Amino acid sequence: MKGFYTTFCAFLVAAPMHVLAQDADVEAGHQEFTASCAGCHGETGKGDGPLAGLLGIETPSLTLITKRSGGGDFPFYNTLKLIDGRDVRAHGGEMPLWGERFQASATSQRGETADMVARGRILSLVYYLASIQEE
Template sequence: MIRTMTAAGAAACLAACLAAPALSQDADPGRTEYMIACAGCHGESAKGDGPIAGLLEIHTPDLTRMAERAGGTFPYEQAVLVVDGRNEIRAHGSDMPVWGDRYFVSAMASDGLDPAQGDMMARGRILALVSYLSAIQQ
C-alpha cells in the first residue's frame, strides 16, 4: 500500500526526527542502524560472523558481498524489501526479523504521529541502513 503525507504530516515527522537523540556530527545513521539491528547476527564487519550467528540454524550471509552475489550491482530495492519485511508472505516464518514492523512500532511510540508519519520514519531508517550496506560492498 502506498501512503501519502500532507505538508503538516511531513513537518511533524521532521520535528520528531529532530527531537530524537542527537548523533555526533560525523555519525552515519545507516551505520548506527546496522550496529543496533544487524551486527548481532552479521557481525560488526558485516561478514556474517556476529556473536549470535553461531547460535542460528541458518547461514548468516556476508553483507559486504551483496553486489557481487547480484552480478556486480548492489540490489538496492531487494535489500530494502528484505530489511523491511512487511510485504513478504511469511506463512512459515523467516530467517530475517521484520524490521519494518519494529521501526514502525518504535516511531508510533512518539507522541503525535499518525500511521503515515510512522511509516515514513520506518522507511527512513530502512533506507539509511540499506545505503550503509551499499557503501560497504567489497
C-alpha cells in the same frame, strides 16, 4: 547568459551538500546497523556476529550483496524491500521483519507516521550496506 551562471553557481553550492547528505545517510545507517544488525551479521557485516552461531541458518555476509546479485550496481530497491519484509517475505526464517519491528517501536517528535520512521531507518541501513560492498 545570466541564467546559466546562476544555475551553475547554484550547482556548485548544492553539490557539496549532496555529498554531505550521503555521508550523513551512511553514518546514520552505520549506527542503525550497529544497533540492529551487528549481533547476527557482525560489526563488519561479514556474518560473524556473536549471535550467528545460535541461529539455525548460516548468517550471510552483507558485504557481498552486489556480488550475489550478479555484480554491477548495488541492488538498492531489492535490498530495501528485503530488509523491510512487509511486502516481500523472502528473507523469512530467523531474520526479523524489520519494517514491522521499526514501525512498532517508532516514535516521532515532528509528526511523522510510524511507517515514515520505519522506512527512514531501513533506508539508512541500505545506504550503509551499499557503502560496505566488496569489489
